Amino acid sequence: MQGILVVNKRQGITSHDCIYILRDLLGIKKIGHSGTLDPMATGVLPMTIGKATRVSSFIQDSEKEYIATIEFGIETDTEDITGNIINRSDKIPTKEEILEILPKFTGVIEQIPPMYSAVRLGGRKLYKIAREGKVVDRPKRKVKIYGLELLGTNPYKVKINCSSGTYVRTLISDIGKSLGTFATMTSLVRTKVGPFIVEKAITIDDLENMTKEEIEEKFYPTEFALRNMPRYNVPKSFFERLINGVKFFDDRMEDGKYSVYCRDEFIGIGEFIDGRLRIKVLR
Secondary structure (H helix, E strand, C coil): CCEEEEEEECCCCCHHHHHHHHHHHHCCCCEEECCCCCCCCEEEEEEEEHHHHHHHHHHHCCCEEEEEEEEECEEECCCECCCCEEEECCCCCCHHHHHHHHHHHCEEEEECCCCCCCCEECCEEHHHHHCCCCCCCCCCEEEEEEEEEEEEECCEEEEEEECCCCCHHHHHHHHHHHCCCCEEEEEEEEEEECCEEHHHCEEHHHHHCCCHHHHHCCCECHHHHHCCCCEEECCHHHHHHHHCCCCCECCCCCCEEEEEEECCEEEEEEEEECCEEEEEECC
16 A cells, blocks of 8 residues: 545644554554644645655655735744734734735745744754743744735735745744734645645545545555656666666766656656666655
8 A cells, every 4th residue: 555645634633643543544554744734734734655655755845835814913932823922012014014025025035943843953842942931042944935925804814835844934923023013823724735735635534434445545646746856767678677776877867856667657766866877666
């Protein structure tokens, strides 16, 4: 059993909870997810099953899309509505002010990861340090915002297209400060991860009412996650030697990662370095 199941995570459970639930439903231990969603967030959570777990990192690195709602005038210690309020402001920005500031937050920007996050510093996760009542300096990170659109003002709602590693709650907090006030994320829906969209995602409740066979019918093939990756076809005459460690060269190919096929059958992920192909077999 292998493939990718796109779950629509409900509010109040962790991404790891989804793994435990699927293990029980499918009777298989080798299950992972591609990109953590906070408990308060909902939406697309690609689950990798069996050998498909080997592509989890590639899915996680994909572009993501979110829809978030915002409350202006308050700041919390978690940067979302689940935290404790630490600052207030009477200033509520106008629609025109928000529209004027949003372009300044597109492209490559820098973020300081929130204290309540799983980012490691000195071998410890930040949220564990935060729970001790401590605040420590965190290095800035560069992320890319591909698109930022105001969808509404009652409530304030934005759509964000961004790179992996972007903290939407931090983005919202930073936007608030740039407007001379505070802002807190009140809800978050992940609507897209790479090629996977929320309209095609399945809720845990629906999965719990399906048989193992019915769930497996909902799997995407592993290679679907790699459809935007360049494709390379290995000659059948060389395939067995390649997977047994024999060096394979093709000087025509540029360095980089490729989805590798043999006679139109997906084999795995390969990487060309100086003309040599190294492959991680998934079939």
